[in-house]
Amino acid sequence: MTVRVQHEDFDAGVEIARLRANNPKVGAVASFIGIVRDLNEGTAVASITLEHYPGMTEKSLAAIAEQAKVRWRLLDILVIHRVGTLAPTDQIVLVVTTSSHRGDAFAACQFVMDYLKTDAPFWKKESTDAGVRWVDARDSDAEARERWK
Amino acid sequence: MKLRVLYFAALRERVGRSQEAVDAPAGINTVAQLREWLAQRGDPWQEAFAETRRVRVAVDQAMVEESHGLHEDAEVAFFPPVTGG
Numbered sequence A: 001m002t003v004r005v006q007h008e009d010f011d012a013g014v015e016i017a018r019l020r021a022n023n024p025k026v027g028a029v030a031s032f033i034g035i036v037r038d039l040n041e042g043t044a045v046a047s048i049t050l051e052h053y054p055g056m057t058e059k060s061l062a063a064i065a066e067q068a069k070v071r072w073r074l075l076d077i078l079v080i081h082r083v084g085t086l087a088p089t090d091q092i093v094l095v096v097t098t099s100s101h102r103g104d105a106f107a108a109c110q111f112v113m114d115y116l117k118t119d120a121p122f123w124k125k126e127s128t129d130a131g132v133r134w135v136d137a138r139d140s141d142a143e144a145r146e147r148w149k
Numbered sequence B: 001m002k003l004r005v006l007y008f009a010a011l012r013e014r015v016g017r018s019q020e021a022v023d024a025p026a027g028i029n030t031v032a033q034l035r036e037w038l039a040q041r042g043d044p045w046q047e048a049f050a051e052t053r054r055v056r057v058a059v060d061q062a063m064v065e066e067s068h069g070l071h072e073d074a075e076v077a078f079f080p081p082v083t084g085g
Helices: A012-020 A056-071 A102-119 A139-146 B009-015 B031-039 B045-051
Strands: A002-006 A028-035 A043-052 A076-082 A084-086 A091-099 A122-128 A131-134 B002-007 B019-023 B056-059 B062-064 B074-079
Touching: A002 A056, A012 A028, A012 A076, A012 A091, A028 A102, A043 A076, A056 A076, A056 A102, A056 B062, A076 A102, A091 A102, A102 A139, A122 B009, B002 B009, B002 B031, B009 B045, B009 B074, B031 B045, B031 B056, B031 B074
Parallel strands: A002 A076, B002 B074
Antiparallel strands: A028 A091, A043 A084, A043 A122, A076 A091, A122 A131, B002 B019, B056 B062, B056 B074
8 A cells, every 4th residue: 555645746657557566466457537627616727736734644545545445355555646736737646446356446446535535634725817715625525425434 | 731733724824824832721621622712812813713614623633523632742733624636
């Protein structure tokens, strides 16, 4: 299991190859990449800045990944989340799960993202033509997490 | 009780600092009580907590409910609901 919080971009292909490590037990890889959009709630977004809580961020991501490992049969999990200032089309987050079968890989990947959205201490601030604003948490994110209970 | 208090995101900006060391008086035993005591010291804390619609709390880097207890040298963080991913 690997958790990284970094300013630098990531290459999903390289990360997936590293996670698989030619392990013949890996029959399925599921991945999710989150990307900065150019519009939020109807307003054009020039850039976003991600703040986080160093220390707690890594702990919470590791705890989420551990929960996924308990719930599904996984071979490995990778979570990379970027911080700092990002522009539309930039990658923000990568989650990769490997398993012998697709069901476990798919479900665990979605579970990690749903929990990350509500539990990992990151905050987005958007820069728009109208000025800067903190992004509000969405009720739909809390609902997405609830369905795993 | 000596505590390290941290603020993040919109709450950090409203309070005007990212952290402070406080010595909470006897009787402050929970996160909710601490928050009330911090705010009653006046602005910027009073206004910052009043303006932040929802405030989440972590004690020693784990998310907790407001009824959670405190201990000497605890790290208590206040912040708005998270918006990563």
